[in-house]
Amino acid sequence: HGNVYHFVLDELQTDAAIAALATRNIGNEYTGFRLYENNIANYIWTNASMPSYLTGALYREGDFKAWQEAFKKHGLFTRMYEGGYAVNLYAVYEHWCASYMQFCESLDQIYESRTGLVASDYITFIQIWFARILPNAITNIALEQGKQVGSFVYSTMVDTEVDIPKTIPKGKAPYSSVLMFGEMLAAEKSRAATGEYVYAHAILPHGPYVMNESCEYDANLWRSAGGKKAYFEQASCGLARISEFLAELKRLGRYDDATIV
Secondary structure (H helix, E strand, C coil): CCCEEEEEECCCCHHHHHHHHHHCCCHHHHCCCCCCCCCCCCCCCHHHHHHHHHHCCCCCCCCHHHHHHHHHCCCHHHHHHHCCCEEEEEECCHHHCCCCCCEEEEHHHHHHHHHCCCCCCHHHHHHHHHHHHCCHHHHHHHHHHHHHHHHHHHHCCCCCCCCCCCCCCCCHHHHHHHHHHHHHHHHHCCCCCCCEEEEEEECCCCCCCCECCCCCECCCHHHHHCHHHHHHHHHHHHHHHHHHHHHHHHHCCCCCCCEEC
8 A cells, every 4th residue: 555645725715716726727636536616614714623523522511622632642543653654744843743743844834944934923912912912902002012022122132134034924824834745745756655644734825925826935925916816816826736746756656556535
């Protein structure tokens, strides 16, 4: 048996996927895949939807945080591990990692290793801190002041002239997701050809919409193109990166034996 590759394109809607495949003329690259057109997520929030998706469970009662973390103890990841697969995780957050995983890397870790920028969430942290310590009546003012103070502090730490997103609102997560696909592509030739389970969770086409269809960063994309077109371009970017990975599997002779979700 070949490897299992499991991709999640966060917030990809069925109609957008079909349109992107047709518009980019890459539908033939997905011959053999089955599309379940009426699928919906159990939750609209990733940190609830993802554990529900992996365990097949809904939250009923008890500690919600414990329910969220349960996917690391039972569910798809542990079943793959117990079935003899080496579990590799390209995760949104570092806390998704578990000790039985052979490899686990978060979007933040990939971002920092590829860009050399650290503490890029510092501005957001100071904004939230200001909002917490000041009265609720001036929350909007607190957030704006926090942004200004955070930007000043951050500018003393790193080169802020580099044209890449530094914060979540500016598109750090989608940008990091594109870097993630690059990491996966580069690593595949060194991965074993059998016995590996690879799960990759990309914040694509999840907003903010700053990655164009060529997966280039454009901070003004959602303004210049409009929300709908910007979303579609980011969806196209995600599918294009998966297409590149499928091509690499074919080049390595691993495609026919692989299970790809």
